Amino acid sequence: MKPFAYVRATTLQEATAAHAGRPGSRYLAGGTNLVDLMKLGVERPATLVDLARLPLSGIEELPDGTLRIGGTARNSDTAAHPLVRARHPVLAQALLAGASAQLRNVATTGGNLLQRTRCPYFQDVSTACNKREPGSGCAARDAVHRDHAVLGHSAHCIATHPSDLAVALVALDADIELYGGQGTRTVPAASFHRLPGEQPEQDTVLQHGEIVTAVLVPPAPGALSLYRKARERASYAFALASVAAVLESGPDGRVVRRVALAFGGLAHRPWRATTAEARLTGAEPTAEAVREAVEAELAQARPLRDNAYKVALARNLACDVLAALARQAQDGPPRTP
Missing domain, CATH: 3.30.390.50 (CO dehydrogenase flavoprotein, C-terminal domain)
Incomplete structure (x- = not known):
C-alpha cells in the first residue's frame, strides 16, 4: 500500500489551500470511484483532502425557481427529493438507474460528475492507456472494445464517460458551479466534460484545485x-x-x-x-x-x-x-x- 496524508477540510478555503499546498493531492467526497482506483494502482495520491464535512449537501429552490443541488448531496437524497421528482423526473430516473442503493447512499453529486471511465484498459495498469499515462497508446483500439465510443472519439482514446447523472443534467441545460483559487464560476453542463482529442487524460474543463460546489437546474414549467x-x-x-x-x-x-x-x-x-x-x-x-x-x-x-x-x-x-x-x-x- 502506498502511504498518503489525509486532510479533513471544514471550509472551501481550507480545502483549496490544502490541495494547492500539497503536490499530488486529490479531493475525496464519497470515494466510491477514487478509492477503487487507488486499490487498482491507477490513482496514487500523496494527499487526500476530505470534502465530506463541507456545507455543500443541501438541495434548495432559488428565488427564480432554479434548483440548487449541493456538490456533496448524496445521490439517494437527490433522487428522492420531492422537487426533483416533481419537476425534473429525468434527473431522479437517471440517478436511480446508476449503481446500487448502497452506493447511492454514499456517492455525491460532484463525485458522480468527476468519476473516471470504466474502460478496462484504463483500470489495468499493465496495459497501454493514454488517459492513464499520456503517450503510452490505446490498448482498447485493437482489443475488445464493444462497450466503447462511437461518437467523438480520437486516435488517442475511445473511452466513454460512465455517469448517468451527467447525461440528465446536459438535457436539462443545467450549470455546474465551481469554486477554486480564483473564486466561483459556472460552466454549462454540456461544456463541462471534454472529448478526448489529443489530451484524453483531461476529462473535464475543471481547473487545478477547483471543487464542484453545486449543480444549478433551471425551471422548466410545462416540460x-x-x-x-x-x-x-x-x-x-x-x-x-x-x-x-x-x-x-x-x-x-x-x-x-x-x-x-x-x-x-x-x-x-x-x-x-x-x-x-x-x-x-x-x-x-x-x-x-x-x-x-x-x-x-x-x-x-x-x-x-x-x-x-x-x-x-x-x-x-x-x-x-x-x-x-x-x-x-x-x-x-x-x-x-
Whole structure:
C-alpha cells in the first residue's frame, strides 16, 4: 500500500489551500470511484483532502425557481427529493438507474460528475492507456472494445464517460458551479466534460484545485422528461447507451416547442444531440420525423469493429423515449376523479 496524508477540510478555503499546498493531492467526497482506483494502482495520491464535512449537501429552490443541488448531496437524497421528482423526473430516473442503493447512499453529486471511465484498459495498469499515462497508446483500439465510443472519439482514446447523472443534467441545460483559487464560476453542463482529442487524460474543463460546489437546474414549467438506459444486465451496470430527453409541446401536444436530447454511453462525454433537436423543433413529433431526426444525429457516428450495434441501440432508445413523451404531451395531465 502506498502511504498518503489525509486532510479533513471544514471550509472551501481550507480545502483549496490544502490541495494547492500539497503536490499530488486529490479531493475525496464519497470515494466510491477514487478509492477503487487507488486499490487498482491507477490513482496514487500523496494527499487526500476530505470534502465530506463541507456545507455543500443541501438541495434548495432559488428565488427564480432554479434548483440548487449541493456538490456533496448524496445521490439517494437527490433522487428522492420531492422537487426533483416533481419537476425534473429525468434527473431522479437517471440517478436511480446508476449503481446500487448502497452506493447511492454514499456517492455525491460532484463525485458522480468527476468519476473516471470504466474502460478496462484504463483500470489495468499493465496495459497501454493514454488517459492513464499520456503517450503510452490505446490498448482498447485493437482489443475488445464493444462497450466503447462511437461518437467523438480520437486516435488517442475511445473511452466513454460512465455517469448517468451527467447525461440528465446536459438535457436539462443545467450549470455546474465551481469554486477554486480564483473564486466561483459556472460552466454549462454540456461544456463541462471534454472529448478526448489529443489530451484524453483531461476529462473535464475543471481547473487545478477547483471543487464542484453545486449543480444549478433551471425551471422548466410545462416540460416533460424521461431517462432510459440499456445495459448488459437489469441493474447495477453502466450504460451501453442511454437517453435523456426533455420535451415541451404546444397546447394540443402536436407541435414541439422545445426539445433537448442527450446520449450517454456513446462518447467521452454526454452527447448533446443538437442536430436532432433542430430538426424536431417546430415540427410534429411523428414516428417518421423523430426517426429521421435521430438518424441525422447518429450519422456522425464512427463505430469501431465491435460496437456498431450501439448506433442502432441508441437510435431505438431515443425514438422510444421521444415517442413516449409525445404521447404524454398529447394525452395531457392525468385527470383527477
